[in-house]
Amino acid sequence: MQFASSDSVLFVMGLAAGPVVFLLILLVVNRVLAPRSPGEAKHEAFECGIPQGGSPWVPVNLRFSTIALLFVIFDAETVLLFAVAPAVRGSVIGAIEVGSFAVFLGFGLYYAWQKGALRWPS
Secondary structure, X not given: OHHHHHHHHHHHHHHHHHHHHHHHHHHHHXXXXXXXXXXXXXXXXXXXXXXXXXXXXXXXXXXXXXHHHHHHHHHHHHHHHHHHHHHHOOOHHHHHHHHHHHHHHHHHHHHHHHHOOOOOOO
């Protein structure tokens, strides 16, 4: 019985050491085969052959994050509603629960609308 437990410990150690050894081999091969002196194009911000149009350090408008957050929230809730819909078929209580959830989402959309989160200044 003692041999079985030492064999399983060695197996687990081999499973843990295998990926580490593989990663080290890949790092060594990369170090050996990688070019040592990249050209001027490597230091540019965009390398696909199109000249850069302006500075890459332009401040981002934070309004994008609000719209993106609202989209992700309502998109996820829509997916959840479609996932729950087959289970609700024929159940009055389930229909009331899903309806109240949709009304709650509607209130959230109304609140965002009233706060101006959906208004984009020109």
